[in-house]
Amino acid sequence: MGILDGSRTGGGPLLADRRRRVLVVEDHVAMRNALHALIEAEPDLVVCGEVGTVAEALAGLDAVPDLVLVDLCLGPDDGFLLLETMRSRYPKIPALVVSSLDPEVYGARVRAAGAVDFVPKHEAANRLVSAIRGVLTAGPAH
Amino acid sequence: MRWPSCGKDRDNGMNPPGGSTEVSTDEVRRLHRVLARPGFLGDVLENLECIVLVLDLECRIVRFNRYFETLSGYALDEVRGGSWLELFVSPDEESRVSALWERTLAGGETPGAENEVRMRDGTKRRVHWSNRAVEDDDGVVGVLAIGHDVTDLSRANEQMQETAARMQAIVKTAGEGIITIEEDGTIRTFNRAAEKMFGWTADEVVGKNVRALMPEPYRSEHDQYLRHHVETGEKRIIGIGRGVAGQRKDGTIFPMHLAVSEVDPLDSRVFTGIVRDLSAEKELERHLDRVSAEERQRLAQNLHDELGGTMTAISILGSLLQRRLQESGSPEAERAALLVEQIREAQEQVRGVARGLLPVSTDPAGLMAALRGIARRTNEVAGLECSLECDAELEVHDRTVANHLYRLVNEAVENVVRHAHATRAQIRVVVEDGKALFLVEDDGRGLPEQAGPGRAGMGLRTMKYRAGLLGASFAVRSPPAGGTVVCCAVALERLGTGAGA
Numbered sequence: 001m002g003i004l005d006g007s008r009t010g011g012g013p014l015l016a017d018r019r020r021r022v023l024v025v026e027d028h029v030a031m032r033n034a035l036h037a038l039i040e041a042e043p044d045l046v047v048c049g050e051v052g053t054v055a056e057a058l059a060g061l062d063a064v065p066d067l068v069l070v071d072l073c074l075g076p077d078d079g080f081l082l083l084e085t086m087r088s089r090y091p092k093i094p095a096l097v098v099s100s101l102d103p104e105v106y107g108a109r110v111r112a113a114g115a116v117d118f119v120p121k122h123e124a125a126n127r128l129v130s131a132i133r134g135v136l137t138a139g140p141a142h
Numbered sequence: 143m144r145w146p147s148c149g150k151d152r153d154n155g156m157n158p159p160g161g162s163t164e165v166s167t168d169e170v171r172r173l174h175r176v177l178a179r180p181g182f183l184g185d186v187l188e189n190l191e192c193i194v195l196v197l198d199l200e201c202r203i204v205r206f207n208r209y210f211e212t213l214s215g216y217a218l219d220e221v222r223g224g225s226w227l228e229l230f231v232s233p234d235e236e237s238r239v240s241a242l243w244e245r246t247l248a249g250g251e252t253p254g255a256e257n258e259v260r261m262r263d264g265t266k267r268r269v270h271w272s273n274r275a276v277e278d279d280d281g282v283v284g285v286l287a288i289g290h291d292v293t294d295l296s297r298a299n300e301q302m303q304e305t306a307a308r309m310q311a312i313v314k315t316a317g318e319g320i321i322t323i324e325e326d327g328t329i330r331t332f333n334r335a336a337e338k339m340f341g342w343t344a345d346e347v348v349g350k351n352v353r354a355l356m357p358e359p360y361r362s363e364h365d366q367y368l369r370h371h372v373e374t375g376e377k378r379i380i381g382i383g384r385g386v387a388g389q390r391k392d393g394t395i396f397p398m399h400l401a402v403s404e405v406d407p408l409d410s411r412v413f414t415g416i417v418r419d420l421s422a423e424k425e426l427e428r429h430l431d432r433v434s435a436e437e438r439q440r441l442a443q444n445l446h447d448e449l450g451g452t453m454t455a456i457s458i459l460g461s462l463l464q465r466r467l468q469e470s471g472s473p474e475a476e477r478a479a480l481l482v483e484q485i486r487e488a489q490e491q492v493r494g495v496a497r498g499l500l501p502v503s504t505d506p507a508g509l510m511a512a513l514r515g516i517a518r519r520t521n522e523v524a525g526l527e528c529s530l531e532c533d534a535e536l537e538v539h540d541r542t543v544a545n546h547l548y549r550l551v552n553e554a555v556e557n558v559v560r561h562a563h564a565t566r567a568q569i570r571v572v573v574e575d576g577k578a579l580f581l582v583e584d585d586g587r588g589l590p591e592q593a594g595p596g597r598a599g600m601g602l603r604t605m606k607y608r609a610g611l612l613g614a615s616f617a618v619r620s621p622p623a624g625g626t627v628v629c630c631a632v633a634l635e636r637l638g639t640g641a642g643a
Contacts, residue, residue, distance in 0.1 A: 028447070034455035041462050073447060100450050102503040105511040121454050122489055125461040125482075 020136055021048035023065040025057040025082065026098070027074045035069060035098070035124070042129055054082045061090050067135055070115065072099040072106065080113050087114035094140040096131060098124055116140065193269060193289035196276070201226050201243055204284060213291060215262030230259050232266070246273040246285050256292065268293045319417040322405075325372050327351045327365060330412065339398070339419050341391035352415075357389040372411070380404055380413070385420060385610075397424045397610075424610070431611050435542040442500035445492055453489040460485050501552070502544040506537035509544040513569055516552055520567065524559045527566035533573050540638030543612055547580060547632070550608045554582035554628040557601045562586025562626060578637060582628040588620035605630070612636055 022039050024047055026032040032050050039045045049060040054077040057068070068086065072079035079097065086095055097110045100121040107118045116135045119127050176182060187194045187207055194207040203224050211217055214230070221229055231239050235257050242252050252273050258266040269289040276284045313320050319336030323329050329352050332344040340347075340355055347354060353361045370376065379386075383401030390396065397420040405412045464478035502508040513530050520528035538544040551569055558567045564586030572579040602618060605628065609616035614632035621627060 028451035028455070030455035031451045034458035037462055038458050041465070100446055100454070101505075102508070102511060104515065105503045105505045105508050109507075121450070122457075122493060124454060125458045128458075 017046070019044055019046040020066040021046055021063075022132065023048055023057065023060045023063075023068045024050045025052070025054075025060075025068060025074065025079070026050070026071040027052035027077075028071070031071075031121075035128070038124070038128060039069075039132070045129075045132065053077050054079075054085075057082050058085060058089075061086065061093060064090075065093060067132060068093060068095045069132075070095050070097050072097060072101050072110070080109075083110070083113040083115055092140055094135050094138070096135045098128065114140075193287070193291070195226075195287040195289065196284055197226055197287065198284045199247070199282065201285075203229070210289075213261070213267065214259070232258055232260055242271075242273070243285070246275055246287075247282055249275055249282070256296075259289070266293075267291050268296050317418075319415075319419075321352065321355075321415045321417065323352045323413050323415070325368065325411040325413070327353060327368055336417065339390075339417065340388065355388055357387050357395045360387065361389075388417065388419075396421045428611055432542050435545065438499045439504075439541060442496045443504075445499070446496040449492055450489070450496065453485065453492055457482065457485045457489055500541075500545065502538075502541070502548045504541060506539050507535060509538040509548060510535055510571070512544075512548045513551055513571070516548075516555055517569055520555055520559065526559055526564065528555065528568070529566075530569045530571070532571035536571055536573065536578055536637070538637045540636070543632070543636055543638060546608045546612055547630070550605050550630055551580055551582060553601050553605050553608075557628075558582065558584040558586060558626070564625065573634070576634050577631045578634055580630045580632070583625060585625045588624060588626055589618060 022045055024032055024035050024039070026035060029052075032052070036047050036050060039047050048063060048065050051057050051060055053074060057070075061068070068082075070079045070082055074082075079099070083095055083097075086093060095115045097106075097115045097118045098121055099106065099110075099118065103118050103120050110118050116138055117131050119131045189209070190207060191209060193210045193213065194205075195203070195210065196205040198204050203218075203221055203226055205222075206214075206218055227236055227239060239257055242255050246252055252271065255271045255273065256268060257271070259269045260266055268291070270292045271287050271289045273285055273287045275282045276286050313331070313333050316333060316335055319339045320331070320333040321329060321336050322331045329347050329350055332342070332347050337343055342354075351364075353364050356364060367378065371378070371380065379400065380402045381404075383399060385397060386400045387395050388398040388400075399418045399420055401416045403414050403416075405414055460478065460482040464475060464482050467475035467478050502512045505511075510530075510532065517528045517530040520526050538547065555567055555569065558564050562584045564584035567582065567584040570579075570581040570583065572581065606616050609630050609632075612630075612632050613636060614630050616631075617629050619627055619629075
């Protein structure tokens with residue numbers, strides 16, 4: 001599987017598959033592809049779905065991923081709405097926020113809304129994978 | 143022919159004074175002799191530069207002098223015995239002149255009597271009369287009238303009145319408010335535009351102190367300004383003109399341009415103020431600022447979200463590529479590392495441009511976070527101890543306002559770093575009396591005597607301009623204890639509410 005070919009082969013819940021499943025909620029297409037590549041470059045992680053809106057994300061949650069990557073700015077949608085819905089309806093699924101918004105302004109609020117961690121987007125290349133592992137170890141914040 | 147002598151007083155002052163001859167010198171005695179010479183006074187009256195007219199009891203012409211002959215175009219012989227009223231007075235003034243005549247005959251005074259006198263060629267001259275009954279021992283025998291031709295004078299007077307009326311009309315209908323005050327501040331005139339602008343009628347404010355037209359702190363300080371000018375002659379606003387704040391009758395404060403000129407008429411010192419309401423201009427300026435701010439925000443948002451997202455994606459993919467190449471032992475790994483480094487730099491540049499365009503995050507809490515950022519950066523980069531102190535987490539919903547406030551505080555802090563020679567600076571946000579106060583205080587060397595055209599002065603002007611756009615008050619001062627305090631006070635309602643901001 002190439003890192004730049006955007007293949008979506010890892011999504012199926014194979015019985016033998018021990019990889020942890022990540023749902024990516026991001027409306028910026030290039031960014032979504034990059035996150036996909038970044039996650040699937042890890043042998044123990046797999047992207048189980050990629051969506052760009054809150055409604056699609058909520059539908060994707062029924063498949064019970066191990067973790068949801070949430071962008072805060074989803075076009076007209078608001079990532080906080082997703083975080084709060086997740087907290088009430090899927091309290092067991094942990095959320096990790098990847099956002100270009102100022103962590104100084106939003107960091108605490110994102111955590112208050114139920115996210116386990118906040119990774120500034122421009123640091124995603126270096127920090128995201130370790131943050132995902134951290135969240136998977138810690139479990140949901142609720 | 144001899145001129146009659148007037149009144150009962152025989153001694154008309156022309157006779158040598160009897161009794162008190164001790165002061166008479168030889169020359170004076172000779173002078174009296176000349177005066178007493180028959181025909182002497184007649185000659186004088188004949189050649190006097192005024193009308194000398196004698197009428198009998200029937201108001202018929204007995205005599206007039208050569209001056210009047212020249213003026214009227216009649217020789218005395220032509221009209222002697224003729225009726226004065228018929229010959230020289232216009233029918234519409236006849237009754238008034240007759241009344242004066244009766245009064246004169248009765249021995250009354252007729253001061254300031256004036257009427258038109260018809261000349262031979264039909265023209266009319268306006269004549270100012272001084273009349274007196276002529277009497278002998280048995281009673282009144284006629285009237286002596288001395289007249290001055292005031293035609294030119296009254297024409298000039300009319301012209302002056304016309305000019306004054308025109309000037310008044312100009313002042314009255316001018317689009318600018320025109321207010322004159324005396325040197326103690328008492329309002330003397332207040333034109334219609336000023337009435338409209340301030341909501342006061344002239345009757346209400348004339349006689350009051352001009353303080354009533356301005357808000358605090360100018361209201362309390364104005365007497366001092368005036369006194370300072372009157373005593374020192376120093377001109378702070380006179381002849382310059384500048385933007386100030388006015389206060390309407392209903393208490394609202396509005397921006398206005400005030401140009402003051404000093405008039406120094408003979409009676410007392412008067413200041414004339416010409417004021418123009420700048421509310422509409424300021425509103426437009428604010429609107430334009432908002433439009434351009436929104437444009438900047440859109441651009442920043444786009445850079446941040448779209449280009450920023452793409453750059454991050456490229457950076458992520460680049461890192462992955464580099465890692466792969468490294469793992470496979472490719473010699474290209476080094477080049478890929480360089481590529482990734484350059485992508486990161488470009489990413490930082492985009493973030494920097496976006497931050498420059500829109501320094502404050504769109505969230506209501508963004509301003510406080512951004513101010514904290516100023517304090518942190520100043521600490522880290524400028525090597526100046528800088529902290530943020532605030533009563534409460536102030537929420538600012540209006541993005542344009544938030545960005546102006548951020549820039550204002552940032553400029554103030556930059557001024558401290560560059561010019562104040564301070565060791566520490568503090569940003570304080572205080573909420574009181576419906577206002578949010580943004581203070582930047584330092585322990586530096588204080589304000590220079592005159593914040594002139596230097597960079598510090600320019601910075602102050604920019605801050606003041608920003609404050610103006612926010613409708614905020616702005617002040618800079620150096621407390622006696624040292625250092626400098628910059629204060630911008632903005633009404634809380636300007637910060638916007640959650641809805642619609």
